[in-house]
Amino acid sequence: MADLFDSAPEPPRREDIAPGAALLRGFARGEDRALIEAIDAVVARAPFRHMVTPGGHAMSVAMTSCGSAGWVTDRRGYRYASDDPDSAQPWPQMPPVLRDLAQRAAAEAGFAGFDPDACLINRYVPGAKMALHQDKDERDFSAPIVSVSLGLPATFQFGGLARSDKPRRYELRHGDVFVWGGPTRLVYHGVLTLKDGEHPLLGRQRINLTFRKAL
Numbered sequence: 271m272a273d274l275f276d277s278a279p280e281p282p283r284r285e286d287i288a289p290g291a292a293l294l295r296g297f298a299r300g301e302d303r304a305l306i307e308a309i310d311a312v313v314a315r316a317p318f319r320h321m322v323t324p325g326g327h328a329m330s331v332a333m334t335s336c337g338s339a340g341w342v343t344d345r346r347g348y349r350y351a352s353d354d355p356d357s358a359q360p361w362p363q364m365p366p367v368l369r370d371l372a373q374r375a376a377a378e379a380g381f382a383g384f385d386p387d388a389c390l391i392n393r394y395v396p397g398a399k400m401a402l403h404q405d406k407d408e409r410d411f412s413a414p415i416v417s418v419s420l421g422l423p424a425t426f427q428f429g430g431l432a433r434s435d436k437p438r439r440y441e442l443r444h445g446d447v448f449v450w451g452g453p454t455r456l457v458y459h460g461v462l463t464l465k466d467g468e469h470p471l472l473g474r475q476r477i478n479l480t481f482r483k484a485l
């Protein structure tokens with residue numbers, strides 16, 4: 271059924287943002303329902319939770335993971351772990367529809383053979399944000415990170431290799447996929463406070479998937 275968000279879709283297209291970084295607008299839009307179903311199955315076994323930073327602050331973004339490794343933070347630090355600390359069970363397997371999407375997007379951006387072992391699932395509700403940071407807990411920085419945005423739009427900040435580099439801003443919308451590799455793999459990035467809104471499939475939230483080669 272047509273709705274407000276589907277009524278005037280832009281055609282999927284690729285924007286080269288920087289060497290190694292490609293924004294694939296609308297790349298995941300056609301498979302959004304299958305992706306959400308797969309996310310729901312992961313979340314049924316490994317619910318979203320607000321993890322605590324080493325500094326003792328609960329994150330405003332709720333997280334879970336699937337794959338052979340999941341990203342965790344607690345008072346001891348940031349790391350990848352093979353078990354979900356809440357259940358003491360292995361993280362749910364990465365659903366094939368998620369893995370396939372990440373591999374196709376990576377190939378489209380020039381990273382054929384990407385084999386992610388971790389998918390971090392972030393949930394933002396209005397008011398949630400993610401401060402500028404680098405992703406450097408992975409062992410091998412030669413693999414890219416593939417990010418998939420679903421639900422409410424967010425303003426993404428993309429800086430440089432120094433925290434003080436002035437970030438550029440991009441609006442990330444439902445179905446957009448970003449691939450970060452090569453020289454951009456270690457740039458500072460973050461997400462501004464999510465504005466309120468209502469998405470036809472996901473309601474008052476944004477979900478972001480990040481596929482990583484962690485181990």
Ligand code: MD3
Binds near residue numbers: 415417426450455456
């Ligand atoms: C650039 N997530 O989970 S996705 C994260 O929207 C994270 O939830 C944000 O940053 C989110 O770590 C941003 C885009 C992204 C993800 C990882 C990157 C951009 C990146 C790693 C290196 C460079």
Ligand code: FE
Binds near residue numbers: 403404459
């Ligand atoms: Fe990040």
